[in-house]
Amino acid sequence: MGTTLSWIVRGLSLVAIAVAPATDGPTVALILLAMGIPHGAADHLIFRSRQPAGAPFVAAGFVLYYLGVVTAYTLLWWWLPGLALIGFLGMSVYHFGQPDGGPLPSRLLWGCFVLGFPVFYHYPEAEPIVSGMIGWQLRLPAWTQLAVPAVLVAGNLAVATYRWQPRRLIDLAVLTVIYLTADLLLGFAIFFLLWHSLPALIQQWQYLRRHRLTGGWSNYIWQLLPLTVGAFASMAIAYVLMDQRGGYAPDLSLLFIMVSLITLPHAILVDRIYRS
Numbered sequence: 001m002g003t004t005l006s007w008i009v010r011g012l013s014l015v016a017i018a019v020a021p022a023t024d025g026p027t028v029a030l031i032l033l034a035m036g037i038p039h040g041a042a043d044h045l046i047f048r049s050r051q052p053a054g055a056p057f058v059a060a061g062f063v064l065y066y067l068g069v070v071t072a073y074t075l076l077w078w079w080l081p082g083l084a085l086i087g088f089l090g091m092s093v094y095h096f097g098q099p100d101g102g103p104l105p106s107r108l109l110w111g112c113f114v115l116g117f118p119v120f121y122h123y124p125e126a127e128p129i130v131s132g133m134i135g136w137q138l139r140l141p142a143w144t145q146l147a148v149p150a151v152l153v154a155g156n157l158a159v160a161t162y163r164w165q166p167r168r169l170i171d172l173a174v175l176t177v178i179y180l181t182a183d184l185l186l187g188f189a190i191f192f193l194l195w196h197s198l199p200a201l202i203q204q205w206q207y208l209r210r211h212r213l214t215g216g217w218s219n220y221i222w223q224l225l226p227l228t229v230g231a232f233a234s235m236a237i238a239y240v241l242m243d244q245r246g247g248y249a250p251d252l253s254l255l256f257i258m259v260s261l262i263t264l265p266h267a268i269l270v271d272r273i274y275r276s
């Protein structure tokens with residue numbers, strides 16, 4: 001993250017936990033969705049940047065790619081939800097660690113911290129969501145609630161000190177304060193919006209400008225609109241259909257499954273940016 005942006009993000013995060021009302025989970029989850037989704041809405045442009053110049057049927061290729069990945073992953077949730085969850089957590093750790101740069105183990109360690117700390121530390125809050133996603137109760141031994149976050153902080157502290165990365169040390173301290181102070185969803189929403197989505201939006205804009213696939217900010221925002229609206233509309237339709245069928249009340253578990261479905265095609269595409 002650029003230095004100025006990093007300080008803005010750190011400052012805003014602390015302001016957010018200071019002023020956030022004692023919000024209920026679903027409200028925060030909606031904020032998370034509403035503001036996090038646009039950072040994945042440039043996927044069609046990233047897809048285009050990977051095609052040879054003048055390639056035909058790029059739009060059709062993109063739709064096929066997206067629907068193919070989402071359908072395959074939906075089936076995995078259907079048949080092997082445990083494996084689908086492991087896949088979601090693994091891809092998220094990788095995806096969240098990516099902007100940190102450096103060797104893979106170091107990136108994965110950061111990804112494990114940003115996701116693992118809030119989930120383990122607030123596991124009583126996470127447990128019903130996780131259990132709802134996989135269809136059986138996933139209890140964890142009580143000692144993991146403090147031990148796992150402690151090991152993740154210690155590991156990152158050691159790596160950041162050894163490789164002398166002062167910015168990582170500051171980020172570690174600020175995020176630890178946020179995760180300890182806020183509840184599960186608020187802490188994760190702050191990370192997701194301010195630490196992940198906002199820098200990703202800017203990085204992707206710079207990447208697309210280099211590939212001459214976007215212009216100024218207003219142009220970029222217009223380009224993000226179709227997929228943002230599409231993602232909201234398809235999730236709303238899925239939600240209403242589930243609700244009407246009865247017997248299955250749409251809840252946060254379903255919401256996170258839907259997040260996982262749109263995240264997989266996005267994470268695969270973004271990986272190409274970082275490799276290029």
Ligand SMILES: CC1=C(/C=C/C(C)=C/C=C/C(C)=C/C=O)C(C)(C)CCC1
Pocket residue numbers: 040088089091092095096115119126129130184188256259263266
């Ligand atoms: C917070 C949280 C979870 C994990 C969410 C994840 C892993 C989100 C990843 C989003 C990504 C990678 C978006 C990319 O743009 C659980 C364990 C499902 C349930 C408890 C609350």
